């Protein structure tokens with residue numbers, strides 16, 4: 483995925499709830515590595531990016547599904563950005 487393109491997708495579609503990698507709705511379920519490992523199904527395996535892609539495409543709980551709202555390319559790119567930021571510690 484293209485991380486720079488993914489940042490633009492994130493700023494336009496995700497930052498309302500996930501500014502700085504936090505979660506404004508369910509505060510424990512952040513986009514930080516420890517939370518992803520704890521809460522995101524299939525994370526912490528070799529499927530990290532795919533797990534984020536799945537969450538974004540399908541949504542879960544109070545998070546809306548983005549399949550049909552975003553292109554598959556945008557979803558892959560935003561997942562790459564989230565994974566990169568989770569590893570580098572968010573801003």
Ligand code: HEM
Nearest residue numbers: 495496499507508511512517518521522537542543544545
């Ligand atoms: C959870 C990514 C947009 C609300 C998550 C998780 C990821 C993620 C990776 C799992 C985090 C974890 O379990 O620790 C994204 C991305 C978005 C986006 C990349 C944009 C494309 C939004 C928006 C909202 C939102 C706009 C609010 C309207 C939530 C909530 C959860 C969550 C409530 C917890 C869901 C649950 O109950 O399991 N998000 N998100 N997200 N997100 Fe988002």
